[in-house]
Amino acid sequence: MVLAPMLIEASLWLAATVPFARHWWSMKKWNKIQLEYPENPKQETDNCVILLPVWNEAMIIEGKLNDLSKQFAAPYHLMVIDSNSTDETVSLCNEWIKNNSNAFSSFQLIEMPVRLGKTTAVAKAIEQIRTAGKFEFICMTDADAILSPKAINRLLGWFSDRTIGAVGALPRRIGTRSEEESHRKTFDALRIAESKADSTPFLEGSCMIWRTELVSPSDLNIIANADDAQIATSVRLQGLRSIVDESVWFEDMAPPTLKGQRRQKIRRGQGLQRLLISKRSRFFDKKLGVFSTILRREAYFHVISPLLYGGFVIAAFTRWITIAIAGYPTGSLSTIHNVFTVLELISILAWMNGRFGLKIPYLSPFDTVYSGSEILLLSLAKSSRGQSLHMWEQHVDTRIALADCNDLN
Numbered sequence: 001m002v003l004a005p006m007l008i009e010a011s012l013w014l015a016a017t018v019p020f021a022r023h024w025w026s027m028k029k030w031n032k033i034q035l036e037y038p039e040n041p042k043q044e045t046d047n048c049v050i051l052l053p054v055w056n057e058a059m060i061i062e063g064k065l066n067d068l069s070k071q072f073a074a075p076y077h078l079m080v081i082d083s084n085s086t087d088e089t090v091s092l093c094n095e096w097i098k099n100n101s102n103a104f105s106s107f108q109l110i111e112m113p114v115r116l117g118k119t120t121a122v123a124k125a126i127e128q129i130r131t132a133g134k135f136e137f138i139c140m141t142d143a144d145a146i147l148s149p150k151a152i153n154r155l156l157g158w159f160s161d162r163t164i165g166a167v168g169a170l171p172r173r174i175g176t177r178s179e180e181e182s183h184r185k186t187f188d189a190l191r192i193a194e195s196k197a198d199s200t201p202f203l204e205g206s207c208m209i210w211r212t213e214l215v216s217p218s219d220l221n222i223i224a225n226a227d228d229a230q231i232a233t234s235v236r237l238q239g240l241r242s243i244v245d246e247s248v249w250f251e252d253m254a255p256p257t258l259k260g261q262r263r264q265k266i267r268r269g270q271g272l273q274r275l276l277i278s279k280r281s282r283f284f285d286k287k288l289g290v291f292s293t294i295l296r297r298e299a300y301f302h303v304i305s306p307l308l309y310g311g312f313v314i315a316a317f318t319r320w321i322t323i324a325i326a327g328y329p330t331g332s333l334s335t336i337h338n339v340f341t342v343l344e345l346i347s348i349l350a351w352m353n354g355r356f357g358l359k360i361p362y363l364s365p366f367d368t369v370y371s372g373s374e375i376l377l378l379s380l381a382k383s384s385r386g387q388s389l390h391m392w393e394q395h396v397d398t399r400i401a402l403a404d405c406n407d408l409n
Contacts, residue, residue, distance in 0.1 A: 027193035058087040061093050076152065080107075148251075201294065
């Protein structure tokens with residue numbers, strides 16, 4: 001009687017876990033590939049516009065503009081799109097530009113009449129930029145991101161390679177909790193390896209650049225978030241590569257509480273799930289080469305594996321309930337049961353490692369996989385109930401902390 005739940009439990013765990021091991025093995029091979037930065041790269045700032053989406057960023061907007069103005073020897077063009085802020089973001093932005101008239105080659109502020117979410121704002125800005133026809137490249141950055149020195153120039157240099165369509169930086173999170181740090185390291189390693197193999201579908205909107213011609217407003221699902229990943233994926237589907245430059249970074253502030261970080265990851269998870277599901281017709285597209293494999297596997301990790309791990313938990317409970325009813329197994333079944341018990345205990349400890357940052361050794365990377373699967377299950381649950389997270393509530397505590405940092409600087 002207890003054998004059936006055991007078989008189901010083992011099958012679900014293996015089906016969820018083996019693809020991760022396979023991708024990890026692929027990453028080891030991909031990391032041997034060298035991404036060669038172009039020789040004598042062109043860094044023509046006049047062909048690039050900085051796109052800065054904002055909403056209620058009064059506490060940090062002046063610090064952000066100061067940071068951008070220090071990025072380059074020659075000024076860039078700046079477009080700010082405001083999603084109907086209810087604070088002093090717009091007036092502070094205009095005042096800063098008035099007092100620093102030489103900071104940018106040109107400045108444009110678009111004010112949305114109502115707040116419709118960041119992706120809608122980005123789509124509107126892209127439409128305006130493409131219609132104007134002045135800029136070959138769009139550099140998007142977030143108000144809460146501080147860029148590494150000369151980050152934009154370095155990223156622009158990649159476009160001397162005509163196969164590159166989009167390139168982004170890696171995050172350095174200030175105030176990251178230990179459990180989040182493990183997750184970030186895993187995710188960064190994933191993006192670096194995928195970039196070397198072909199392309200990564202996941203870039204960070206805090207600092208990324210793409211060729212203007214490759215992304216149109218219609219490429220973005222405006223009722224979903226993860227606009228940055230949508231752009232990166234769209235670029236690759238247009239035939240050019242989307243990569244990260246591991247030498248370029250940005251700093252932002254992680255939510256200081258476990259609740260805040262979970263809320264942030266659930267929102268991000270839902271956006272990535274929607275993106276990957278929407279591209280399912282390209283999972284076996286031979287024209288995409290290795291990227292079709294990356295896209296297919298990422299969809300499995302973000303959608304299928306969490307469901308399988310959820311089934312694994314249910315099967316484990318069912319096995320224990322069966323034992324409670326039918327009695328403790330004997331003979332070889334007893335040995336198998338003990339093995340399963342150890343596996344479950346390790347799984348629980350690994351999940352607690354990732355969930356609460358317990359720092360129990362030798363459990364990585366399972367802690368990231370298990371805790372991440374929980375987040376993705378919650379994202380799927382919210383989507384199944386028709387709850388869209390593209391209209392997110394701002395993490396005010398991170399803005400306060402960043403404002404304090406700006407004051408110190």
